[in-house]
Amino acid sequence: MENPVLSAQMIFFAAVFTNNILLANFLGMCSFLAISRDLKSSIGLGMAVTFVMTVTTAINFVVYYYILVPLNLIHFRFIVFIIVIAAFVQLVEMIIERYSPLLYMVLGVFLPLITVNCAILGVSLFMIIREYSFIQCVAFGTGGGVGWTLAIVAMGGIREKLKKAPVPRGLEGPGITLVVAGLMSLAFMAFSGMIQMQ
Amino acid sequence: MIEILVGLAAMSGLTAVLAALLEAADFWFLDYGEVVVSINEGEKEITAKGGGKLLDLLADNGIFIPSACGGRGSCGLCKVRVLSGGGMVLPTETPYLSPEEAKDNTRLSCQVKARNDLAIRIPSEYFNIKRFKARVESLANLTETNREVRMKLLDPTEMNFKPGQYVQLLVPPYKGSPESVSRAYSIASGPEDKSSVSLVITRVPQGLATTWVHDILAEGDEIELSGPYGKFHLRDTDAEMIMVATGSGLAPILSILLQMALAKSHRKATLYFGTKTTGDLFYTDQLKELEGRLPGFRFVPVLSNVPEGETWDGETGMVTDPIKRKLEKEGGEGKEAYLCGNPFMINAAVKMFMEYGISEDKIFYDKFG
Ligand SMILES: Cc1cc2nc3c(=O)[nH]c(=O)nc-3n(C[C@H](O)[C@H](O)[C@H](O)COP(=O)(O)OP(=O)(O)OC[C@H]3O[C@@H](n4cnc5c(N)ncnc54)[C@H](O)[C@@H]3O)c2cc1C
């Protein structure tokens, strides 16, 4: 089940830049648009996504190859991945509520949003399709999260600047945000083709 | 057939494992056991189940901390000093804490979670705050948007309030508002009758509490409230008073005037009551009558908007306009200001008073909103 073409480092790099899950695959758009109003929340959400993406990719790898495949149950993978992600997020929320009120304040409001973040499910599904090894999966999960963070933090920074910019009336708010997202996606297209990831 | 069974069993097993894991986490992480809260160096000690908000824990044990937002962290009224066990100050609290308050461990009790034993200090007046059951005696529409709610206190039967203070009305869940909420309303009635209270409540479009009061509450209903709260009350001096009210902000001022009438006060006092049109004025007869009973009192309604064809020989413009003219002539030194109502009006008026030399410690107000 090893994908022979790419090393783990390569996959990490690709997931951050050339195949950014947000700007190349357009996954996780809703929270990207909703929470990127300022830098601080962008960083908070980015951190939460990176953490959850890394760990759930690893758990889903184990569940898929050690439970679903041997039992011939791979047709259950969507629902299983979703349940695992949701349960994990809930668990993390409980733990940080108990042990770190500060982290809870920073991440608490974002965690529920992540339960249904399609980028996180997307990464779990891609790793199966691309037949990654465990190490590759973890690299892919972390890279996906870092890439997503990079995109939302860039967007947060741009939107902070936009608050002071003379945006045409009709474009204010969601309009200009979508235009900016489109331009960022175009910019990231410059990387495409550097690494072939299917 | 076997495949289906294996599928069902595997899925059920997996879900069961996750559910068990979450149950265990709930048990291990979210059970804080019993905590002991010691108030004012052991003056009172409460033992209760931990984990919830300090504000709620205290209220469940008969100690009511002022709060106008019902624990959402948006009013900043629920301050107490947490001497030990409060953990770190949260970012939601910092906007409400002055540098001195931050230093002496003042916290918002709705943001502090009672997760371990706590030692706190509260002003002793707070012990006077109680929860009441009351019956709605009468409902009267004073204007299109203002409704007077008069209630008889049932249990306990008397409230020792200072005129100017407010109560928290507990609004039960109703269609369109799934959770109970509580909101602050100033007492409009005077101190002569301690067994009933009246409030003046302005309808706020889509407001949870005000919609309930205007559309659902009926005479004879039993309701719950707590009080009295607040530091807005008459100061015992001889200084000339300038009183300013907009909308239902008239309520606590009326209560103060009734207190002055009861004490046969000769203090000089002028009330400026700002509304849009004559239709928005209320309690006019009572205020006229008070002018008769209080030799130093004058009532000045100020309309911002006189419709065409209506005659009005009183003041017009912003409520602050006639006050400005008065202060221009007399200056502000030695006067006290009492304001209630719309926060925008209060901000503008406080700024003006300070410009005319009324010092900040002589300006008293309650912002509604
Ligand atoms: C110390 C104090 C004393 C008060 N005394 C009185 C009183 O005597 N009479 C009285 O009518 N009110 C008084 N208020 C205001 C009252 O507590 C509520 O805030 C108000 O009635 C709205 O409650 P709601 O549940 O209907 O609206 P909510 O459901 O809380 O709010 C609905 C929407 O209306 C907005 N909103 C809230 N309040 C206002 C407002 N005042 N004007 C315009 N928009 C608003 C909110 O931002 C929200 O978007 C007092 C407030 C304080 C802090």
Ligand code: FES
């Ligand atoms: S109750 Fe309003 S801020 Fe705490």
